[in-house]
Amino acid sequence: MLLSELADKLCGTLLGQDRDISGASTIEEAAPSEITFLANPKYKDKVLSSSAGAIITAEKLDTPAAQIIVGNAYLSFAHAVNLLYPEKQHAPGISPQAFVHPDAVVDETASIYPHVYVGQGARISRGSVIHPGCFIGDGASIGEDTTLHPNVVVYAGCSVGNACIIHAGTVIGSDGFGFVWDGSKHFKIPQKGIVIIGDHVEIGSNCTIDRAALTATRIGSDVKMDNLIQIGHNVTIGDHTIIVAQSGIAGSARIGKSVVLAAQSGVAGHISVGDGCTAAGRAGVASDLAAGKIVSGFPAMDHKQWLRAQNVYKDLPALLKRVRELERRLDGLDND
Amino acid sequence: MLLSELADKLCGTLLGQDRDISGASTIEEAAPSEITFLANPKYKDKVLSSSAGAIITAEKLDTPAAQIIVGNAYLSFAHAVNLLYPEKQHAPGISPQAFVHPDAVVDETASIYPHVYVGQGARISRGSVIHPGCFIGDGASIGEDTTLHPNVVVYAGCSVGNACIIHAGTVIGSDGFGFVWDGSKHFKIPQKGIVIIGDHVEIGSNCTIDRAALTATRIGSDVKMDNLIQIGHNVTIGDHTIIVAQSGIAGSARIGKSVVLAAQSGVAGHISVGDGCTAAGRAGVASDLAAGKIVSGFPAMDHKQWLRAQNVYKDLPALLKRVRELERRLDGLDND
């Protein structure tokens, strides 16, 4: 693609000579035929010595390389990558090696790959792509333009919205974890609810999202989840929330909108996390959080408080020594 | 179902007018045609304002809603849900889209869904349901009335007992993690053992249970495991033990009966955890525990000790300040 054409599509201004761009890469690895970007000022020196043929940037750079000046360099670069590497087109239709129940409804524009199972009464909407090995249970529904990567499992009755991306191996709608001791064994609390996932949701690989006991586990729209995340039954997650890898949310927790749960964090059962909260990596949220809180540690506390506590913690032996010295000095005074 | 019929089946006493009940729900969401329950007294006020058509409760409530009085409301409610929502019946037989080795033995009452693989010498017993995408390795065996949800993998030689439920994506019998440095690379310790799972075991989705190096990794009966749990090779787990999501048990650990390992906890290798112990959420058990211990933190310590330590930890900067003040005061005395 010509740089001038790319600049047009990004509504940017081209500085320097037009040329053909074949791809996009990082500052370090971009070739003269490729474009890169500068979003973080700390990489300014690096970008000036890059071999890239062109740079997407918000501020004009003092370099002979061609530049496309835009308002948000990172966002425009993402658009550029999409323009330079078009998505694979999937042939519509149902593979003869798939199983689709006669009472399922599959839109004729959807792509059903080999070894897919679509159960009774399930519904696959326009433009969706169901990769090999996926399971769509009885009565489950998949929205429009949604992609299920290989081996995704959607249990009976659950629904995934429009324009979602679910990565390989993720399980949606397995039974919530509930038992009651009946005097001799754990009696299973039946899990008859469902999972409802909004639109524009992306879920990473090998996640697990449990169905509600009676009602619905709800994932809002534009929620983004990384890999290996556990969502317990009856949980609700607000729109735009981000959950990073290996985090877990226990049953019946309510997570607000635009929350960030960083990697390996956790939220205890029945907890309410307000809109816009951030839990730092490894935080374990064990009590309700008002909107906008930033917390760390386990049990999670105010992030700044944790930083200060952690700072003393790592030198605890020195503190103990100072207390011992105080005792010694005071003993000396007493003996005077 | 008529309330009177439900009350009979639960051996409970019906108070109020008989009516038809179509389903069960939570206190908040139950409609007049649905039944709910009161198990925790703190929801008493809530239940009195519920729209539910009937309430299962241990104590008579002062409400016009119909009530079924029982001994254990939560347990009876679980039974009621099972009565109101009968399990799906699976057609017996082997799908022509499944692969079953000619030397495998599949009971004629078992249901083998499309895209299942059953290896040489494997055995699937009476009434079991093997959902699409499952793999049953050579010589593996699945007991009676056991359900394997989609994409469950049971490696060669492993066995799952009767009346078990294994959720989607769980892997039983992958190789244990063992290597020995041979001077230039890690040499693999062959993992020739198996996994043996008892009866009435439920395992959540995307768990991993490794085969033993030489003998057997053993999961007792009535063990209940949540999602994304790791069980290392040679581990033994006693009957009735509960393991919550994202916990991990390292190789050769011995977990007693009726133990509870809460979410995101861990047990180190070769550790012995006595019967009836509880490890709180995030606990990391690094040394043997006698029966009945309740532990928290990492390395795990007595739960009450941890609570007290954690209480001081979060105010460590204040403690440091007090020590500084003591030093200042003592310096003042010395200078007197």
Add this chain to the structure above:
Amino acid sequence: MLLSELADKLCGTLLGQDRDISGASTIEEAAPSEITFLANPKYKDKVLSSSAGAIITAEKLDTPAAQIIVGNAYLSFAHAVNLLYPEKQHAPGISPQAFVHPDAVVDETASIYPHVYVGQGARISRGSVIHPGCFIGDGASIGEDTTLHPNVVVYAGCSVGNACIIHAGTVIGSDGFGFVWDGSKHFKIPQKGIVIIGDHVEIGSNCTIDRAALTATRIGSDVKMDNLIQIGHNVTIGDHTIIVAQSGIAGSARIGKSVVLAAQSGVAGHISVGDGCTAAGRAGVASDLAAGKIVSGFPAMDHKQWLRAQNVYKDLPALLKRVRELERRLDGLDND
């Protein structure tokens, strides 16, 4: 196999009477027809009372049982197990129940099991075994003598080297986790890179390894990974590194050679971990580590420092009490 033959193959010296050995087991469970080993001197008493018919050991033992004397008992035992339990031979060829794209290249000695999907332009090399339910995306490549256990997913364009073992349910090449806020929603940063895995790599079950945004996520040769591990996009991992279960490495981290990341540990994004470092169980590495460091805790610190800090931590209430007592005594002095 005769003990004498086994001793020959292990280049060991047979002491005691020759006999037929049918298998290998642990010190506790070995039968008279089986062989065991002594690698850790602390099990010396135990091995002397074992029922095993023969013992592989580095030092001559005072027991009537036959012994094979070798230089490294654990390594020789691993070789013995391989000799006593030969690997299953897989019939070469493509199952008629598999899907292989006409433009894929599958070596005639490779085994492609039922319900496997091999995409356009993918390449499966000599001697490799692809178990049921695996997905090999367009243009992906699998090296020689590599085994993919059931339901492994290799996304388009990714490559796995020679002599690798990938356990069930592991996902290689799902999208890295990257979004940029566009003013109203999270805009997806396209993930157009790949994953490149070296030779002799073993990866446990249900792991997730994300593709790079633009370049490659790289796993070196002889890397050994346990189960349920998360590797973020753009990560590089050096040769011989060991990663234990449930650990996670965030995006763009660089892990050196021969590093050990113990169970449930984590490495933050963009961090560099030097060659030969060890992160103890649960360690959370949040800053760069020079080669050879041993760290613990979160944020990870020097292991010995952590041990000392942790030692004071668990008795923090006692420390607080001592400070209170000092304050009381000092108040008393002031009041004198």
